[in-house]
Amino acid sequence: MAFLELLFPPDDPITKILLRIAQIAERNNVDAYLVGGAIRDRILGHETKDIDVTVVGSGIEFAKAIAHSFRLKKVLEYPRFGTAMVPYHDIIIEVATARSEQYENNSRKPKVAEGNLHEDLSRRDFTINALAMSLNKESLYELSDYFQGLHDLDAGIIRTPLDPVTTFSEDPLRMLRAIRFSTQLGFKIEDETFRAISKVKDRMVIISQERITEELTKILKVPRKPSQAFLLMKKCGLLEIILPEIANLDGVDQKNGYHHKDVFNHSLQVLDNIAEKTDKFELRFTALIHDIAKPQTKRYVEGKGWTFYGHEELGARMVKPLCRRLKLSNKIMEYAEKMTRLHLRPIAIAEEGVTDSAVRRLCVDAGEHIEDLITLCRADITSKNPRKVAEYTANFDRVVDKIAEVEEKDRLRAFQSPLHGDEIMKICNLSPGPAVGYVKRAIEEAILSGEIPNTYEAAKMYLESHKKRLLSEI
Ligand code: ATP
Ligand code: MG
Numbered sequence: 446m447a448f449l450e451l452l453f454p455p456d457d458p459i460t461k462i463l464l465r466i467a468q469i470a471e472r473n474n475v476d477a478y479l480v481g482g483a484i485r486d487r488i489l490g491h492e493t494k495d496i497d498v499t500v501v502g503s504g505i506e507f508a509k510a511i512a513h514s515f516r517l518k519k520v521l522e523y524p525r526f527g528t529a530m531v532p533y534h535d536i537i538i539e540v541a542t543a544r545s546e547q548y549e550n551n552s553r554k555p556k557v558a559e560g561n562l563h564e565d566l567s568r569r570d571f572t573i574n575a576l577a578m579s580l581n582k583e584s585l586y587e588l589s590d591y592f593q594g595l596h597d598l599d600a601g602i603i604r605t606p607l608d609p610v611t612t613f614s615e616d617p618l619r620m621l622r623a624i625r626f627s628t629q630l631g632f633k634i635e636d637e638t639f640r641a642i643s644k645v646k647d648r649m650v651i652i653s654q655e656r657i658t659e660e661l662t663k664i665l666k667v668p669r670k671p672s673q674a675f676l677l678m679k680k681c682g683l684l685e686i687i688l689p690e691i692a693n694l695d696g697v698d699q700k701n702g703y704h705h706k707d708v709f710n711h712s713l714q715v716l717d718n719i720a721e722k723t724d725k726f727e728l729r730f731t732a733l734i735h736d737i738a739k740p741q742t743k744r745y746v747e748g749k750g751w752t753f754y755g756h757e758e759l760g761a762r763m764v765k766p767l768c769r770r771l772k773l774s775n776k777i778m779e780y781a782e783k784m785t786r787l788h789l790r791p792i793a794i795a796e797e798g799v800t801d802s803a804v805r806r807l808c809v810d811a812g813e814h815i816e817d818l819i820t821l822c823r824a825d826i827t828s829k830n831p832r833k834v835a836e837y838t839a840n841f842d843r844v845v846d847k848i849a850e851v852e853e854k855d856r857l858r859a860f861q862s863p864l865h866g867d868e869i870m871k872i873c874n875l876s877p878g879p880a881v882g883y884v885k886r887a888i889e890e891a892i893l894s895g896e897i898p899n900t901y902e903a904a905k906m907y908l909e910s911h912k913k914r915l916l917s918e919i
Pocket of ligand 2: 481482495497
């Protein structure tokens with residue numbers, strides 16, 4: 446039994462789809478192969494999300510045959526690339542025509558020609574993504590591994606199938622993909638491959654911002670330690686090209702209570718801390734950029750050390766152009782701007798004494814993002830001194846308690862009897878005056894103490910049965 450057969454057991458939902466695709470391939474007399482991430486992820490024991498299929502012949506025709514057999518109406522065709530996508534429940538089946546490509550200089554638009562499986566795999570980005578599993582009857586589950594992908598998967602190595610300089614020059618986005626896979630899988634980028642990135646990095650400018658941002662987003666969403674990617678980008682020089690604001694933080698030292706390390710390493714630590722708590726993209730992104738104005742605001746103050754007065758305000762103002770350039774949505778931009786502007790406020794509140802009005806003002810300014818803001822503040826504690834960490838954590842705990850307390854008070858203040866004054870007057874036969882207020886407060890008290898539920902009916906019944914007593918008390 447081929448070892449892949451063990452990884453794709455017959456009752457597995459992905460296997461079921463693959464076996465159906467194999468039948469369709471046989472019926473249509475085409476060679477089909479499973480390629481790319483699905484094989485890599487199965488071997489690594491990760492969940493398989495998408496199915497990438499390569500056929501020797503027309504990928505688009507084959508995608509239509511799949512859709513027909515699965516009774517699906519939707520096929521997204523990309524004739525220029527010879528590919529098509531078939532969404533099937535929450536799985537996307539992507540079908541490509543096996544191809545050989547030639548790139549022209551200064552362009553990432555390949556001239557596509559039909560090719561065989563070997564040619565197709567050789568133009569893929571990394572050896573670990575250049576494995577193919579046969580979906581053909583006579584060789585079902587058989588693995589094609591022309592570039593030692595299995596070895597590299599086992600050894601944890603990212604390497605290009607062909608010459609890395611050529612591979613990266615042809616499609617420079619592959620450099621970012623190398624860094625993303627390395628971070629996501631905990632793999633090492635092989636030395637020659639990494640040197641090639643340093644050499645070819647300037648070609649990144651031919652890649653559209655949309656593709657770069659898509660890859661950056663995937664990097665920021667890596668489950669654990671996304672910082673690794675930024676360290677690699679810094680090391681090979683890509684960071685200066687795609688995120689100079691972050692590259693500029695390198696070497697800006699800071700030493701005061703909450704922080705240590707230079708601003709670059711501090712920001713990466715905050716990012717990793719946040720990644721432990723949430724996979725929310727905008728919060729992770731804000732963690733990365735919240736200190737971008739520190740280089741510009743850095744001043745040395747005798748007796749205090751390095752200070753960064755106003756970096757939260759200047760930083761907030763830098764967020765808009767940065768997000769525009771990255772083509773992020775307005776929603777993310779506004780979120781990151783607000784969070785950057787407010788990121789010191791909880792610290793100030795904790796230090797200056799937690800008054801109701803300061804807390805209330807912060808809640809109003811942060812609005813629905815107050816919890817995220819506190820999460821950011823907690824992640825912002827990167828001190829290595831356990832005593833300080835405990836102290837700052839306790840400070841934020843007090844702020845959180847105070848927020849809950851103030852919210853509760855405000856909720857009670859905003860609370861109103863479900864029975865309005867005119868009805869109280871009618872039921873009790875009163876004319877306008879302080880007695881109406883007295884009765885109303887009595888109803889509110891009965892609700893707040895839990896004696897009756899907060900409904901119109903209950904309040905009315907309560908009043909009818911207690912009105913005699915209440916009126917006698919006035
Ligand atoms: P994931 O979906 O987790 O990002 P994946 O390997 O499935 O990983 P996709 O972007 O879905 O990545 O691409 C599918 C396959 O197509 C890859 O495994 C790789 O073989 C090939 N591929 C994708 N992008 C490129 C590229 N820019 N250059 C060369 N090959 C690529
Ligand atoms: Mg994929």
